[in-house]
Amino acid sequence: MDPFDRELRERAKREPFPIPGDYARRVADTCAALPEDAPAGGRRFPRSVTRALAGIAAALAVCIAVPNVSPAAAAALADIPVLGALVEIVTFREYRYDDGAHAAQLRVPELSGGDAAESVSGEVRAYADQLLEQFRSDCAAAGQDPLSLDVTAAVVTDTDSWFTLRIDATRTQAGGHETTRFYHIDKAAGAAVTLKDLFREDADYVSALSAEVLRQMNALLAEDPEAGYFPELFTAIDPEQSFCWDEDGDLVLVFDEYTVAAGSLGMVEFTIPGEVYAALLR
């Protein structure tokens, strides 16, 4: 090898190279977000099963988190579909603050792909603004006591006909408090969807789902009296309770920390059997 080549190779190994500080974490996050059972051979990761749900194809693969991704990587992981409206993450809105005692980190996506995507984007923006406003107010009240807010987003479902974006907010002051919001788009209908949109207008889905949640809480307490649920404080679900679909396409109701159970349980989820609500669907 030419002496100059040798010198260059030695210098390449010896001299420090400017790797960005958060790069390794970003690689690790990307690796962590890869699905366990992604198919190989050039096909991306669609794992969808349509389910007769009043014309709405329920999505599975809930909890395929896609943290901190570039829009194209998000699309690759979520397998942006060819049917229905195309919902895309076009950019991220970011906010960082750190004064030594108080820190906030927020990263939420902006969506495009039609009125529903724009509508969801607006809702996410408003929610982010609300969280930041609350954070600023809390900082003023906290003085020099430590306080932090961490807001992250993940595309948890993206199939031919359904898109779900999840926003998690964790506020930490002495203890932690987690909240989550799901934003759904029925791509086939081109509409943003909340829980009430799944059901007929005359259907008393609130009572039916609330009764099932209460039944499950009591069953869990019967098995373990220390389970930590608060059935005595639970009256009914919110008509627009957070929800998602599990891997079997079943409806899952999600409750923020402390709302129906002890904080040690974190956010609580109840999977609702289809027979509880099937007759009420649109």
Next chain:
Amino acid sequence: MNTPPLMDKEIFCQQVIASQDAMFRTARAILRSREDAEDAVQEAICAAYASRGSLRDPARFRPWLLRILANQCYDLYRRRRPVVDLTEVQDFLAAPAADQTERLALWQAVLRLSDDLRAAVTLFYYEDMTVREISGILGISEAAVKTRLSRGRARLRELLNEE
């Protein structure tokens, strides 16, 4: 013909993490922005995972991964308008006058090479890739790799001897 077993996620991720610096250097040599380089790495990881069934020899993981990365970089390069992020410009500028007596770092010199030379030079000197491997990664002939290395070496000699 036997199909090799599909690499599982844990091993795939271990290999990616072992190659992460090489990935960043390669992407940064092709793209003129750190942010774009990080995006390309991320997209390459996703693309590589989805097509890992095409990896015939696990011992060749790194060149295989870098080839996918190079393709992602070229795609990104084409999508980007030819605008340089102002925060990145300093990498391409001459060192300030006060530093003229200091030795130019190799990476600073590499970044001053023309676009077509940087990737070949980076893969050869930083990643110890052979001409054949570089040819496969960049999708150019071995003769073209040799030409780029020759031109890159000559230019580096000038830049590093200028100090």
